Amino acid sequence: MSPSTGAALRLLAASVDAKAVAEIGTGCGVSGIHLLHGMRPDGVLTTVDPEPDHQQFARQAFRGCGFASNRARFIPGRALEVLPRLADAGYDLVFCDGDRLEYPDYLAESLRLLRPGGLVVFEGVFADGRTVDSGPQPTEVLRLRELLRTVRESQELVSSLLPVGDGLLCAVKR
Numbered sequence: 001m002s003p004s005t006g007a008a009l010r011l012l013a014a015s016v017d018a019k020a021v022a023e024i025g026t027g028c029g030v031s032g033i034h035l036l037h038g039m040r041p042d043g044v045l046t047t048v049d050p051e052p053d054h055q056q057f058a059r060q061a062f063r064g065c066g067f068a069s070n071r072a073r074f075i076p077g078r079a080l081e082v083l084p085r086l087a088d089a090g091y092d093l094v095f096c097d098g099d100r101l102e103y104p105d106y107l108a109e110s111l112r113l114l115r116p117g118g119l120v121v122f123e124g125v126f127a128d129g130r131t132v133d134s135g136p137q138p139t140e141v142l143r144l145r146e147l148l149r150t151v152r153e154s155q156e157l158v159s160s161l162l163p164v165g166d167g168l169l170c171a172v173k174r
Contacts, residue, residue, distance in 0.1 A: 005123065005165030006034040009095065012170065013038030016119050018092040023047040024079045024106055025098035029058030031123070032072065033065050035095060046073045046091075048082045048098075083109040091115065097123040100140045103147045111156065114173045120157075122147065126167030 009031060013021060018039045023032055026049035036045055049055050055074040062072050075082050079098050083106075094110040096103060103122055110120040125131060125148065130141045137145075151159045151171050159171035 002165040009034040010038035019043045020091045021093045023095045029061035089115045094120045122169040124166045125169045
């Protein structure tokens with residue numbers, strides 16, 4: 001994750017006064033650290049990843065940054081199996097950085113999870129410039145284009161594409 005993407009995540013979490021954030025794709029914890037820095041001091045990050053090793057590494061990274069253990073909840077598993085178990089309208093922000101083939105499905109789950117005024121953020125939507133390339137594209141890029149089209153056409157969302165890192169698609173739920 002680029003420093004500019006991290007800074008944008010901190011800003012976005014702060015802008016919605018996030019107390020409850022769901023993260024799809026724990027990775028090594030970098031995005032979670034940025035989100036936690038932007039969240040309210042009593043906020044909790046719920047992070048989902050199919051790799052327990054990723055979550056263990058992130059847990060150590062959070063601790064190393066001084067975050068109390070009760071600031072993060074780690075749920076191992078595939079996002080589309082875990083997300084349906086999370087509370088409807090229980091989240092201020094949903095950050096999606098998982099399997100890009102599943103991004104359109106993450107959007108549907110995110111809309112259910114978000115409170116009105118909540119924010120969904122998708123990382124990597126430029127796909128290294130391939131989303132605007134007119135040539136034949138792999139399925140991942142076609143799914144990203146589907147996501148971009150769905151968000152753009154939605155009456156339920158107010159969206160913007162931020163040109164930081166590999167692209168952040170941000171949308172506020174009305």
